[in-house]
Amino acid sequence: MEAHNGLSARIVQEAGFKGIWASGLSISASLGVRDANEASWTQVLDVVEFMCDATEIPILHDGDTGYGNFNNVRRLVRKAEQIGIAGLCIEDKVFPKANSFVESGAHGLADMVEFCGRIEAAKDTQRDDEFVIVARTEALVLGAGMREAIRRAEAYRRAGADAILIHSKQSTVNEIAEFTEEWAQRAPLVVVPTKYYRTPASKFAELHIDLVIWANHIMRSAVAAMERTAKKIFAQQSIAEVEGEVAPLSRVFELQDADELAEAEAKYLPSTESSQLRVA
Ligand code: SPV
Ligand code: MG
Numbered sequence: 001m002e003a004h005n006g007l008s009a010r011i012v013q014e015a016g017f018k019g020i021w022a023s024g025l026s027i028s029a030s031l032g033v034r035d036a037n038e039a040s041w042t043q044v045l046d047v048v049e050f051m052c053d054a055t056e057i058p059i060l061h062d063g064d065t066g067y068g069n070f071n072n073v074r075r076l077v078r079k080a081e082q083i084g085i086a087g088l089c090i091e092d093k094v095f096p097k098a099n100s101f102v103e104s105g106a107h108g109l110a111d112m113v114e115f116c117g118r119i120e121a122a123k124d125t126q127r128d129d130e131f132v133i134v135a136r137t138e139a140l141v142l143g144a145g146m147r148e149a150i151r152r153a154e155a156y157r158r159a160g161a162d163a164i165l166i167h168s169k170q171s172t173v174n175e176i177a178e179f180t181e182e183w184a185q186r187a188p189l190v191v192v193p194t195k196y197y198r199t200p201a202s203k204f205a206e207l208h209i210d211l212v213i214w215a216n217h218i219m220r221s222a223v224a225a226m227e228r229t230a231k232k233i234f235a236q237q238s239i240a241e242v243e244g245e246v247a248p249l250s251r252v253f254e255l256q257d258a259d260e261l262a263e264a265e266a267k268y269l270p271s272t273e274s275s276q277l278r279v280a
Contacts, residue, residue, distance in 0.1 A: 001017040001213075001217075001218065002020070002022075002023040002218050002219060003023075004022070004026035004030045004047070005050060006053065006054035007054070007255060009055045010054045010055060010255050011218070013055045013057050014255075019059070019060060020051065020057060020060070021060055021062065021213045021214075022047075022048045022051060022060065022061045022062055023062050023215050023216055024044070024063075024064050025099055025215070025219070026215075026218070027039070027048075027062075028044075029219055030219060031043070034099075035102075036096050037065075037067065037096035037097060038096075041063075041067040045080070048061055048080075048083060052085060058086030058087065059084075059086055060086060060132070060134065061088050061089065062089050063080075063088045063089060064095075065090060065091060065096075065097050066095075066118050068095050069114070070117045070120075071121070072095075073118045073125075074121050074124075076088065076122075077126055077133075081126060081127060081131055086130070086132065087131060087132030087133065088133055089136055090118060090119070090135060091136040091137070091165075091167075092115040092135070092136065092137050092152060093109060093110055094108040094110050101195070107142055112152055116156065116158075119159040119160055119161050120159050123160040123161075132163065133162050134162065134165050135153075135156035135157075135159070135161035135165070136166075137152045137153055137156065137164065137166060140166065140167065140169075140170075140175055140179070141167050146175075146179065146182070149166065153179075163189065163210065163211070164187055164188070165190040165191070165213075166183075166191060167191075168195065173207075176191055176209075180207040180209065188210040189208065189210055191204065191213070192212075192213045192215045194215050229245070229246060
């Protein structure tokens with residue numbers, strides 16, 4: 001499940017999900033910029049570091065193109081491991097990327113051999129054997145065709161990718177189903193069914209898809225809720241009516257683990273009485 005800051009990551013973990021997608025789209029949207037590498041990679045990693053600090057479940061970082069060539073990817077992997085990210089997903093586009101679903105922007109498909117170098121560099125750089133590299137191909141999204149998608153996925157598998165993310169912008173699962181048949185479980189598969197959202201999870205299991213990412217629904221639900229609240233308060237020039245509709249402050253404190261701080265204060269801070277004695 002997608003999250004885009006420490007708070008949403010905590011909410012996703014509490015909901016019971018086994019892992020978090022640190023979505024480039026959602027993080028950039030929450031920062032008020034476009035999903036076109038407008039936020040620098042260190043600005044993005046700062047956000048993901050807060051997400052790691054707030055949770056215990058694995059975080060798969062949407063690393064876009066890897067923010068450059070193989071050398072940028074090496075540095076990204078090193079920093080991702082230091083922060084506590086569990087895995088990195090990189091896509092076969094050129095920097096700066098554009099979101100798969102926007103018409104405008106630079107949508108160049110990366111040279112396949114050059115992208116394999118990014119994967120190899122990532123695998124050679126990781127120190128923790130458990131760190132995962134997911135290679136994402138945009139071949140279907142950019143209209144390069146099924147043969148090209150399979151050719152690229154196979155090349156990325158051979159380059160050392162732990163899993164392949166096959167992306168599609170069709171409104172049905174048919175294209176993905178065709179891919180999975182041809183792929184025949186050569187390596188774990190990841191999908192992002194944002195556009196073919198009606199597909200039930202059982203269908204993905206049937207197609208031998210190993211990981212399904214619901215990529216942006218926490219951010220989109222926040223946008224809808226924030227717009228509703230802002231409009232209402234502005235129209236009514238009052239907060240009286242929204243009080244019952246928004247999360248109580250006690251819930252916010254709970255998500256921040258405020259009780260833990262109170263317990264730590266009791267343990268580590270001198271009591272008022274003893275500190276007064278020391279001053280005296
Ligand atoms: C993201 O969540 O940023 C993704 C998925 O990369 S998509 O928006 O479909 O490109
Ligand atoms: Mg993205």
